Amino acid sequence: xxxxxLPEKDEEADPSFKNFSADQLPVxxxxxxxxxxxxxxxxxxxxKVETTxxxxxxxxVMNAGSHFGIPTGYSERGVYIVxxxxxxxxxxxxxxxxxxxxxxxxxxxxxxxxxxxxxxxGEHLGDxxxxxxxxxxxxxxxxxxxxxxxxxRILLPPTDNAEFIxxxxxxxxxxxxxxxxxxx
Numbered sequence: 489x490x491x492x493x494l495p496e497k498d499e500e501a502d503p504s505f506k507n508f509s510a511d512q513l514p515v516x517x518x519x520x521x522x523x524x525x526x527x528x529x530x531x532x533x534x535x536k537v538e539t540t541x542x543x544x545x546x547x548x549v550m551n552a553g554s555h556f557g558i559p560t561g562y563s564e565r566g567v568y569i570v571x572x573x574x575x576x577x578x579x580x581x582x583x584x585x586x587x588x589x590x591x592x593x594x595x596x597x598x599x600x601x602x603x604x605x606x607x608x609x610g611e612h613l614g615d616x617x618x619x620x621x622x623x624x625x626x627x628x629x630x631x632x633x634x635x636x637x638x639x640x641r642i643l644l645p646p647t648d649n650a651e652f653i654x655x656x657x658x659x660x661x662x663x664x665x666x667x668x669x670x671x672x
Contacts, residue, residue, distance in 0.1 A: 520554025572603025
């Protein structure tokens with residue numbers, strides 16, 4: 489499950505939930521690389537998953553020694569190494585690391601072993617505040633969301649039969665501010 493920040497103009501839109509099976513999403517293969525486009529647009533493909541801003545979200549599997557570039561044309565881009573390891577500009581990165589790339593940098597990732605990645609990117613939407621499952625451009629909206637959750641005004645999707653998870657009471661203040669330094 490992935491949550492994507494909305495442009496400020498869409499933050500108060502009605503909630504929605506859509507489920508897509510893997511066979512409904514476009515797949516691309518190249519020498520030693522398999523990729524599924526989960527959302528957005530990349531490499532001339534477009535996902536059926538609707539988005540409110542330009543972005544891409546890819547599941548990528550690379551054979552050892554294969555190489556793959558990150559989609560261009562987006563101001564913010566990152567790669568999460570789910571399994572395996574990659575080499576970027578001579579530096580080795582391992583499973584569990586998130587690589588964030590500066591605008592204008594178009595790195596090529598080389599799989600040091602069989603590797604699974606999640607690649608994502610999009611346009612900068614401005615600073616966001618994060619607290620538990622809540623994200624907003626406004627701190628006061630986070631406080632309202634906390635109260636809405638406590639009062640049961642935020643409903644689960646109709647197919648979600650999981651039990652209600654109480655609001656964590658002992659969390660720190662909302663995180664916010666600029667992102668960490670990017671690889672350049």
